[in-house]
Amino acid sequence: MEDDPLLTADEAAELLGVRRQTIYAYVSRGQLQRHSEPGTRQSRFRQSDLDAMAKGDRARQPGRSSPSNRTAVTSIVGGRLLYRERDAVDIAGALSFEQAAEWLWRAHEGAAPAWRPSARPGSEAPALPLPDQCLPLDRLKIAAAGLGAVDPLRYDLSPHAVLAVARSLLPALVLALPAQSDGAPPPAADAGFAAALWPRLTASAAGDDRARLLDQALILSADHGLAPSTRAVRTAASVAADPYSVALTGMSVASGLRHGGSSLGVHSLLTDIGRPDRVEAVVSDHLRRGAALPGFGQPRYEGPDPRAGFLLGRLLGDRDADPDRLAAVREVVALVRERNDEHPSIEFALGALCFLHDMVRGAGEAVFVLARCVGWIAHALEEYTDDAH
The missing domain is CATH 1.10.580.10 (Citrate Synthase, domain 1)
Incomplete structure (x- = not known):
């Protein structure tokens, strides 16, 4: 659909604030659908799916029956593990x-x-x-x-x-x-x-x-x-x-x-x-x-x-x-x-x-x-x- 663009793995990672490897981890866990671009072996991801992940996909989780894909507890940035933004x-x-x-x-x-x-x-x-x-x-x-x-x-x-x-x-x-x-x-x-x-x-x-x-x-x-x-x-x-x-x-x-x-x-x-x-x-x-x-x-x-x-x-x-x-x-x-x-x-x-x-x-x-x-x-x-x- 024209109003639902397909993004590259790098663009998807930037949108979600994660590493490229994490995008493919989401795919392997069944949390994100991958689409193939005709004539290439490159993967593309629908922006609507990525937006839903970024928001916790509340609209598709009636009664909060699914966990969030994001957390403020920890993050890994530049080879450092951070506990609530402080180096562990x-x-x-x-x-x-x-x-x-x-x-x-x-x-x-x-x-x-x-x-x-x-x-x-x-x-x-x-x-x-x-x-x-x-x-x-x-x-x-x-x-x-x-x-x-x-x-x-x-x-x-x-x-x-x-x-x-x-x-x-x-x-x-x-x-x-x-x-x-x-x-x-x-x-x-x-x-x-x-x-x-x-x-x-x-x-x-x-x-x-x-x-x-x-x-x-x-x-x-x-x-x-x-x-x-x-x-x-x-x-x-x-x-x-x-x-x-x-x-x-x-x-x-x-x-x-x-x-x-x-x-x-x-x-x-x-x-x-x-x-x-x-x-x-x-x-x-x-x-x-x-x-x-x-x-x-x-x-x-x-x-x-x-x-x-x-x-x-x-x-x-x-x-x-x-x-x-x-x-x-x-x-x-x-x-x-x-x-x-x-x-x-x-x-x-x-x-x-x-x-x-x-x-x-x-x-x-x-x-x-x-x-x-x-x-x-x-x-x-x-x-x-x-x-x-």
Whole structure:
């Protein structure tokens, strides 16, 4: 139609304020229809479809049954990840995880409300007997469902109520993970979220430096735009699912091996390597089996993943860590960089964190989903309040 022009991929990307690759990602997900120009292999996109995406396509979403395609929570600009227009790496260097969460939720700084387990009645999940081999993420999913089941006010979707749930849900989820050492003293009553989480991931002593390292890993994992788990979360929130169900939805999608679960593969690979002289042999055997190396490449950045660069810099600068393990991590990164010109992702950094500090199997997944609960709640709030449109 003459009044509905066809635009090129570059023009479509400019109109929506996204990268060209994102336009084709919309096509692959069935969110945008591609039209072929006669006589060429070039793709064209109807301006009406693009305008509808830019507006959230409210006219085609009666009853708000579909999520928005836009968000003000995070963006990636020039190789930088921004949390509400502020560099996520800068936030990791300046704020605690609780303060970063408040920034993502409410876009303001200042001391976060105390996140203490059992901060209010009913904030502990019902106890269920689970076998020891259960991964931490299995426990977190069961806990999220249980916590929702015992909250009679879970369908109050006002911002104040949702944030109250978020601030009690996160520490309650930590309590769902068993302590890794019977003899370790419990964290102080006023300890931060990361300090409370550390002894449930490893029997290794924490100390302020390592608690702060975990704090920063949580901050850098908190959100990454409209990732698959976040899209699922926004779909759940768009039909008024309660915040516990929103978190459970995100956890279920994030458990995929190509999403939050990839740190599990990194941890296993590094554990198989163990020391630097085994890097080439183990990597070679891994590739011979036809398996891709986990934790490398992040298509949303043209260069290195800034989250991984920051976190690996902190990890590899720990003089108290096992020197053989530190050297093994460095050798893997250098080998892949030299042979494939690929950079490590945040999932590789999480797997390295687990490896260097003797964390339980699946600890990286747990860190990822606990952190991402913050981003999921921020996106759910956009859907609940319609701020994104």
